Amino acid sequence: MERLMERIIQAALDQGADFADLRITDAAATAISVEDGRADRISSARTRGAGLRVLVDGAWGFAPTNQPDEAEMLRCVGDAIEMARSAAPYVTDPGMVAEIEPAHGEVGKPPRIRPDSVSLQDRVRRVFELERAARSSAAEKIANTTASYADGSGEMFLANSFGTFLRYEGTGTSIGVQVVATDGETRQRAVQRRANRTGYELVADLDIEALGKETAEKAVNLLTAERAPAGTFDVIIDQRICGLLVHEAFGHNSEADAVWIGDSILAGKLGEKVAAETITIVDDATLPGLNGSFEYDHEGVPAQRHVIVENGILKEYLHSLETAARFGVKPGGSARAQGHQDQPIVRMSNTAIEPGETSLEDMMAEMDEGLYLTGGYWGYVFTGQGQFTCNVEHAYAIEKGKLGTHYRNVCISGLTLETLQKVTAVGNDQEFELGGTCGKGGQGMPVDAGGPHLRISQVVVGGQSGG
Amino acid sequence: MDNLLEAAQRAVKAAMDAGAEFADAYCSQVREVSVGVENTSLRECEVVRDYGIGVRAFFQGGMGLASAQSLEYDDAVECGQRAAELSRAADADPDFVGLPEPAEPPEVGELFDDALAGLAVTEVVEWCRQGIEESRAIEPEVRLEGGADLAVGGSALASSTGIALQRRGTSVNINFYALLTRDEDVGTYFEYDAARQLADFVPGGVAAKATEEARRYLGGRNVATKRLPIVLGPLAASGLLFSVIGDANAEHVQRNRSFLGGKEGQRIASELLTITECPLVAGGLSSMAYDGEGVPKVRRELIEDGVLTTYLHNSYTANKAGVANTAHASRGGYRGSVGIGTANLQVALGSRTEAELISELDEGLYVTYGGIQPEGASGDISATVDFGFKIENGQFAYPVSTTMIGSDALEMLGNIDAVSSDYREEPGIIVPSLRIVGIQVAGGE
Known part of the structure; x- marks a missing residue:
């Protein structure tokens, strides 16, 4: 394989490329869906191909193929060079790459339990157990239950014109459950999911009964929750929403590709205060056992720990080979690609706010009124404006330091830098709660995010009542 | 081929x-x-x-x-x-x-x-x-x-x-x-x-x-929290309307996970709202002769004078319900399963321009674009106005920032009090602006 890939890279250089890299992937995935007591959908997908990227006269060219044989990949060389040359005359901000030491070797360890070592029937049975656990909890209120499972495993080879040749082996597993509860005209949904870059041990070790029951209880509890209030409130957010906030609101702004083009509120702010002094934000792909962990990124750069913000001061951005060259820094090992049809772009890994010293109890006791916000599925940000939106699964009124009225799911919005300056307490209870997939540029990538409880003043809550 | x-x-x-x-x-x-x-x-x-x-x-x-x-x-x-x-x-x-x-x-x-x-x-x-x-x-x-x-x-x-x-x-x-x-x-x-x-x-x-x-959009400001009439521009309107149409997915209804369950044949919106699926428009962005299972497509009203005329069926859901297949099977490419989706949608136009609808408001909120889509099971809406303007004295006063909307799909559709005569058109797709009264806006004090 190494010789084959060297020949393709050399062909690209011979045709005028200043830099070239080639990824060859071969992966298989299985998905199982159990709904309302029946495992009625089982699927399996095979993906295989190669993606060749070249830099010619400051322009990037990219040509993937689903047929990674030598003849087809040589055709891709011609295509990619032609594509780059088509753009090159009009490039005013030339592409570049930072030089790296070539890397060689095997990346990734086999999982403890390979998913394909477990029979399909056993995997189906486990998903069914999760769905049944959810369905049988508060059964009279449960309208629909869906449990889903997916595993994927495969290998990827990377070669580039610096002489890198790496073989990556990877496995990912996820399992989740969705419950819809009803009471008359009211329907409420709760969702929980676990995902990690591990094997079937994620599922085998999981307390299926507890996950199903807890999800069903959340859905049922939402039936009697009131519509959330609208307006600006002092809030306490839990670890999951802290993860959403640090990933969506802040993290995407720290990706150097956005910074370079000015589409980030952090552009030009290195060394400046961007958050309260109590805030330290770290993106760390080297943490063991998390969904965003890896050993080498997809440009052949070792994974690293990045302290993006230290005590409120912006310290660094996340870099690819290209952005590292543009900013004149060492490559950060933060470039990843979803598949062979995608180019590597700057991505977060495991991103979190570091823990502080305040307990949730103390944080709450100091509040006369406000909201406690917990859980959340999604969020998004417009990085240029720095305006974010985060989903919240449950909200509770805080009245004289105690939890009060329970509210339905709602969203919060704010300006990232304002919000991080308004953090008035940082909890001592950091957790990573958000193992999942981050979407950027049309590519999904496994990430994790988290943090401790945070107390923040004056956050906009988009509820339905109050004005 | x-x-x-x-x-x-x-x-x-x-x-x-x-x-x-x-x-x-x-x-x-x-x-x-x-x-x-x-x-x-x-x-x-x-x-x-x-x-x-x-x-x-x-x-x-x-x-x-x-x-x-x-x-x-x-x-x-x-x-x-x-x-x-x-x-x-x-x-x-x-x-x-x-x-x-x-x-x-x-x-x-x-x-x-x-x-x-x-x-x-x-x-x-x-x-x-x-x-x-x-x-x-x-x-x-x-x-x-x-x-x-x-x-x-x-x-x-x-x-x-x-x-x-x-x-x-x-x-x-x-x-x-x-x-x-x-x-x-x-x-x-x-x-x-x-x-x-x-x-x-x-x-x-x-x-x-x-x-x-x-x-x-330079100079965005927060809006005070209050109930206001809002005007959804065509992009924001399409986000809301097309999402609601998607919730008429018969599989979601049959599985009890859509807020539109039990609403077929019932009024779900102001009588000003009519949405027609037009799959056969020549050159339409989402035109198609047949659905994802090969069933011939036909033009049909999906919401007519505010009434949800039909759920969207593929062969499985139609057979399960014992009704005619509405040819709404969709395929997410060769890697995807068969789901349910629509072709081009066209929203019936009103008689006055968007500018006229805005000019009648002493105070309101114009939403150019925002994620105004209901949660599929509850129908609840909680969304940020990503791009929008405060309306004062019948015209745009300033762009808004960190301003949200809290409502639910049936409230928003039911409170439509005007549909504009001007519209955004992509091949086969027509969406006008909507004016909706009495919507909770969340912002500052």
């Missing part, structure tokens, strides 16, 4: 030979050229040739789905066999009756354009170069990103009931996002154009519009 249908038929036969009771296969191939703009500069060109096959096999109603990124004979056969094997591992589903029978689809013109198919990459590059130029002419310091995509492809569908269909298509789009900075203030906006035919495509002016609009 012939090899697509052959591959699909081979896969179906392999699935049936392996014991499936029903099977269908979908093959597609596409060549897509993309040109990227970043930092107000051309950045990259890529050409993606993607192709593959997806097979559904059924055994006692249980479904197995297998896909592969290949159209080779052996891979098609293996894919069919794998789908059949998976279907046997699935639980039986007594609600599954069968796959649709063949029927002659209608003619839909102008979905493939030789001019687009033969277009040189340099033309796509030129659209982007011109976009940069026109944007810089307006704002020399603009930061522009985006690009253009040109796709040429085809697909084939075969089933064990005898369906054997194929089609080809072209599409093109251009999109730009402009960012302007004034000290600490930032204004951004995006614009796009898309078409199936080169003659319908107008790349010039897209970057200029994004740049000019970005200027208008």
Whole structure:
């Protein structure tokens, strides 16, 4: 394989490329869906191909193929060079790459339990157990239950014109459950999911009964929750929403590709205060056992720990080979690609706010009124404006330091830098709660995010009542 | 094209030979050229040739789905066999009756354009170069990103009931996002154009519009929390309306996970709202002669004078409900399963312009764009106004920032008190603005 890939890279250089890299992937995935007591959908997908990227006269060219044989990949060389040359005359901000030491070797360890070592029937049975656990909890209120499972495993080879040749082996597993509860005209949904870059041990070790029951209880509890209030409130957010906030609101702004083009509120702010002094934000792909962990990124750069913000001061951005060259820094090992049809772009890994010293109890006791916000599925940000939106699964009124009225799911919005300056307490209870997939540029990538409880003043809550 | 249908038929036969009771296969191939703009500069060109096959096999109603990124004979056969094997591992589903029978689809013109198919990459590059130029002419310091995509492809569908269909298509789009900075203030906006035919495509002016609009969003301010009339511009209106139509998905209703359960034939919106699905428009962005299972498409009202006329069915949900199939099966490419979706949607127009609807408001909120989509099960809406303006004394007063809307789908649809006569049109798709009264706006004190 190494010789084959060297020949393709050399062909690209011979045709005028200043830099070239080639990824060859071969992966298989299985998905199982159990709904309302029946495992009625089982699927399996095979993906295989190669993606060749070249830099010619400051322009990037990219040509993937689903047929990674030598003849087809040589055709891709011609295509990619032609594509780059088509753009090159009009490039005013030339592409570049930072030089790296070539890397060689095997990346990734086999999982403890390979998913394909477990029979399909056993995997189906486990998903069914999760769905049944959810369905049988508060059964009279449960309208629909869906449990889903997916595993994927495969290998990827990377070669580039610096002489890198790496073989990556990877496995990912996820399992989740969705419950819809009803009471008359009211329907409420709760969702929980676990995902990690591990094997079937994620599922085998999981307390299926507890996950199903807890999800069903959340859905049922939402039936009697009131519509959330609208307006600006002092809030306490839990670890999951802290993860959403640090990933969506802040993290995407720290990706150097956005910074370079000015589409980030952090552009030009290195060394400046961007958050309260109590805030330290770290993106760390080297943490063991998390969904965003890896050993080498997809440009052949070792994974690293990045302290993006230290005590409120912006310290660094996340870099690819290209952005590292543009900013004149060492490559950060933060470039990843979803598949062979995608180019590597700057991505977060495991991103979190570091823990502080305040307990949730103390944080709450100091509040006369406000909201406690917990859980959340999604969020998004417009990085240029720095305006974010985060989903919240449950909200509770805080009245004289105690939890009060329970509210339905709602969203919060704010300006990232304002919000991080308004953090008035940082909890001592950091957790990573958000193992999942981050979407950027049309590519999904496994990430994790988290943090401790945070107390923040004056956050906009988009509820339905109050004005 | 012939090899697509052959591959699909081979896969179906392999699935049936392996014991499936029903099977269908979908093959597609596409060549897509993309040109990227970043930092107000051309950045990259890529050409993606993607192709593959997806097979559904059924055994006692249980479904197995297998896909592969290949159209080779052996891979098609293996894919069919794998789908059949998976279907046997699935639980039986007594609600599954069968796959649709063949029927002659209608003619839909102008979905493939030789001019687009033969277009040189340099033309796509030129659209982007011109976009940069026109944007810089307006704002020399603009930061522009985006690009253009040109796709040429085809697909084939075969089933064990005898369906054997194929089609080809072209599409093109251009999109730009402009960012302007004034000290600490930032204004951004995006614009796009898309078409199936080169003659319908107008790349010039897209970057200029994004740049000019970005200027208008400088100086965003928070809005006080109160109930206000709001006006949804066409982009925001399409986000809400098309999402609600998606919640009429019969599978979601049958599975008890849609807030539109029990609402078929009932009023769910102001009588001012009529939405028609128009799948047969020549050159329409989402035009199609047949759905994802090969059932002929027809034009139909989905919401008529505020009444939800039908749920959206594919063959499975129609058979389960014992009603006629509405031909709303959708396929997410060769890798996806069969879901439910719509073709082009057109919203009936009102009699007064958007400007007239705004001029009648002493105070209100205009939403250009925002994620105003209901949560599918509850219908609740909690969304940020990503781009919008405060309305005061009948006109735009200032752009808004960190301003949210809290409502639910039935409240928003029911409170529509006017639909504009002017509209945004993409080929086959028409969306006017909506004025909605009494909506909770969340912002500052």
